[in-house]
Amino acid sequence: MISPEVRRWIVSFGVAAILWxxxxxxxxxxxxxxxxxxxxxxxxxxxxxxxxxxxxxVSFIEFAGGFGLAIIIGIGFxxxxxxxxxxxxxxxxxxxxxxxxxxxxxxPLFMLAFGIGYTSKIALVFLTxxxxxxxxxxxxxxxxxxxxxxxxxxxxxxxxxxxxxVRIPGALPFIIAGLRVSVARALVGVVxxxxxxxxxxxxxxxxxSAQSFDTAGLFVAVFILxxxxxxxxxxLKWIEIRLAxxxxxxxxxx
Amino acid sequence: MNAPKLSTRDLCKSFQKDGVSIExxxxxxxNVAKGEFVSIVGASGCGKTTFLRLVNGLIRSSSGSAMIDGxxxxxxxxxxxxxxxxxxxxxxxxxxxxxxIGPEIQGRNLGEARDLASSFLNLVGLRGFEKHYPHELSxxxxxxxxxxxxxxxxxxxxxxxxxxxxxxxxxREIMQTELTRIWSETGKTVLFVTHQIDxxxxxxxxxxxxxxxxxxxxxxxxxxxxxxxELALKRSPEFGLYVDRIWRLIEEEVRxxxxxxxxEALLAARR
Ligand SMILES: Nc1ncnc2c1ncn2[C@@H]1O[C@H](COP(=O)(O)OP(=O)(O)O)[C@@H](O)[C@H]1O
Ligand SMILES: [Mg+2]
Numbered sequence: 001m002i003s004p005e006v007r008r009w010i011v012s013f014g015v016a017a018i019l020w021x022x023x024x025x026x027x028x029x030x031x032x033x034x035x036x037x038x039x040x041x042x043x044x045x046x047x048x049x050x051x052x053x054x055x056x057x058v059s060f061i062e063f064a065g066g067f068g069l070a071i072i073i074g075i076g077f078x079x080x081x082x083x084x085x086x087x088x089x090x091x092x093x094x095x096x097x098x099x100x101x102x103x104x105x106x107x108p109l110f111m112l113a114f115g116i117g118y119t120s121k122i123a124l125v126f127l128t129x130x131x132x133x134x135x136x137x138x139x140x141x142x143x144x145x146x147x148x149x150x151x152x153x154x155x156x157x158x159x160x161x162x163x164x165x166v167r168i169p170g171a172l173p174f175i176i177a178g179l180r181v182s183v184a185r186a187l188v189g190v191v192x193x194x195x196x197x198x199x200x201x202x203x204x205x206x207x208x209s210a211q212s213f214d215t216a217g218l219f220v221a222v223f224i225l226x227x228x229x230x231x232x233x234x235x236l237k238w239i240e241i242r243l244a245x246x247x248x249x250x251x252x253x254x
Numbered sequence: 255m256n257a258p259k260l261s262t263r264d265l266c267k268s269f270q271k272d273g274v275s276i277e278x279x280x281x282x283x284x285n286v287a288k289g290e291f292v293s294i295v296g297a298s299g300c301g302k303t304t305f306l307r308l309v310n311g312l313i314r315s316s317s318g319s320a321m322i323d324g325x326x327x328x329x330x331x332x333x334x335x336x337x338x339x340x341x342x343x344x345x346x347x348x349x350x351x352x353x354x355i356g357p358e359i360q361g362r363n364l365g366e367a368r369d370l371a372s373s374f375l376n377l378v379g380l381r382g383f384e385k386h387y388p389h390e391l392s393x394x395x396x397x398x399x400x401x402x403x404x405x406x407x408x409x410x411x412x413x414x415x416x417x418x419x420x421x422x423x424x425x426r427e428i429m430q431t432e433l434t435r436i437w438s439e440t441g442k443t444v445l446f447v448t449h450q451i452d453x454x455x456x457x458x459x460x461x462x463x464x465x466x467x468x469x470x471x472x473x474x475x476x477x478x479x480x481x482x483x484e485l486a487l488k489r490s491p492e493f494g495l496y497v498d499r500i501w502r503l504i505e506e507e508v509r510x511x512x513x514x515x516x517x518e519a520l521l522a523a524r525r
Binding site: 166 | 344
């Protein structure tokens, strides 16, 4: 038995694949759109040569490093800013400004500063991913329901107990939502960072393939990135629903 | 007469708002005996919630004091439990974990608290719902958890702020009879705020009528109806007389409150 949702996905992708094949056959332009079969063949080749494995490895390390750092620093700084008025006043303008800046534009600068290796990539991924996490952590900790605060206060809760029993659990769903936004940004960060200069990685595979007119190779990288993005976002959505089912109770889809 | 369980001495409260001082309560002297059920009625905005928050120690008085067993209340503690108008259940905790939060905060034995919580959940008719989450319950059920939570805290004094206001009329009547039963079984001292006069008469030994802001005690009415009370009592002539009397006391206050509200709304609109 397959669920209706899975069936919808299959139908949707099936239709898209047929359209893809039809357009590729009609255009007959191997630089713009290659047949899906060709992409599959290229995928197998890249696996066999070992290239793809090392590209995935490199990109994964950059992603995990940058995103992991963004989680630690984003949550840590969010907690600090929520706890201290002074820290908040000091950093608020910077956070707002940097959040609005397309920090990806700093990529070339990071290459110059940290070289072509992991450090510059991790720094760029971190910078693109950290702000949604930080801002959501701060917002989650600051928008605690007054009624809940009053309830635990009425039982004599200490500020510490209020923090751990109400503010943090209340902020968790916000933080997960922040991670969901950040994950997509971090993936973009990985690709763009590698476009500015790299020795390996999925972004670099895109660059390499484009240079040698290997459209099939380019699509291999794009598809892998797309799948990673979807899996991460869906996973976080799943965690969010598990963690805070009451927030989804009144939402009706039509 | 014995020393009162709960008392206030010249209790006053003003709030500062945008540099303006609003006097909310003025010179309240109230005594509540141990085991007594006292209701407060008054126009909306007259300071009823503020009064309960002062007695609980959630906010500090501008002058005067509130006392439990002759000791001044300075901060919330384990001798008073508050039943709020909004149920205030933590959405990430199931029913039993919500119910034991008082003892948990006060660092008491959690095993005992759980047993106590189960028995009170049973008392309010929620046996079998221990593992449910608040969003899986109806408004009436959540309000009963709210009540069980306050009872589990083990305080001798219960402050209740319009706990049934959000419920539909039928559920409210059932909850009223449940509350009188629980009160008579546990011997708590209760201070109960409501805007429903018949609810106040049905539940109380005494009804305090507050004036408009600044809230003062306008009159107290002793309700000398026999106990235990059944819902049928509400249709008796004696009951009607009490309701009429309190309504006449409060009518003028409510009119004044409505007049002020309109005036303030007009002022705000003009700005
Ligand atoms: N924290 C506060 N700051 C400023 N004004 C307040 C505050 N709490 C209550 N008030 C004001 O005090 C008055 C009485 O409020 P409240 O005690 O909630 O009335 P009631 O419960 O009788 O309806 C209202 O005019 C309200 O606006
Ligand atoms: Mg109120």
